[in-house]
Amino acid sequence: MNSQVEEHDIEGDGPDRLVTLGRISGIHGVQGWLKIFSDTRPRENILKYSPWYLQRNQRWEKWIPVTGRRQGKLVLAKLQGCNDREAARELMDAEIAVQRAQLPKAKDEFYWADLEGLQVITQQGVELGKVSHLFETGANDVLVVRGDRERLIPWIWKQVILDVDLEQGRMIVDWDPEF
Structure with missing residues (x-):
């Protein structure tokens, strides 16, 4: 063509x-x-x-x-x-x-594509799974984390999402593994 x-x-x-x-x-x-x-x-x-x-x-x-x-x-x-x-x-x-x-680089901001596939770990060291994808809601974006089960974790920087290390391929969250 x-x-x-x-x-x-x-x-x-x-x-x-x-x-x-x-x-x-x-x-x-x-x-x-x-x-x-x-x-x-x-x-x-x-x-x-x-x-x-x-x-x-x-x-x-x-x-x-x-x-x-x-x-x-x-x-x-x-x-x-x-x-x-x-x-x-x-x-x-x-x-x-x-x-x-x-895509331009941004400080303390992340592209969804960079977050997909990251290992999600609680601050106590409990592995929750990997980020499958994200979606928007009216209040905040939400991570879909798949591991032993699927979890929906709100993207609230420095409150729920404590750290993102793209080089190590992991994200640290303040999240109850039972939730």
Whole structure:
């Protein structure tokens, strides 16, 4: 479809690993514009990253965003080589990811993708399991920890979540193992 597309098979834990930031949720117009569902805050921040990696047919393809804008609640993007409605339709529902190294570093803040897979240990040394994933609630984010059973632990920094050591792959929590 597009001679600009390069296929990639990038996995692992290093700076090349991919972090999903959104997905293509629709098409807009006849010139290949795409509607983007973005997990970034604010949602148009997804447009700051290039290249994007789109997952199609169990493969990651490298695409270059050439322009984009927020339009009401939508984010619209135009990708290099996607020039008509049919080309855009072929990209529908593709996940959008960037390489981990593209994301800015933040002090005392963590990307969800960095927390997934961490071993969760109470301050008394009891292993609760590993972070499976996170989700948002109105009050705070919640860790889903899977071990001998599934636990939902609120992300409350320095009250419940005492320490995160990405290099050691662990998180220390103030949490009752019976809860």
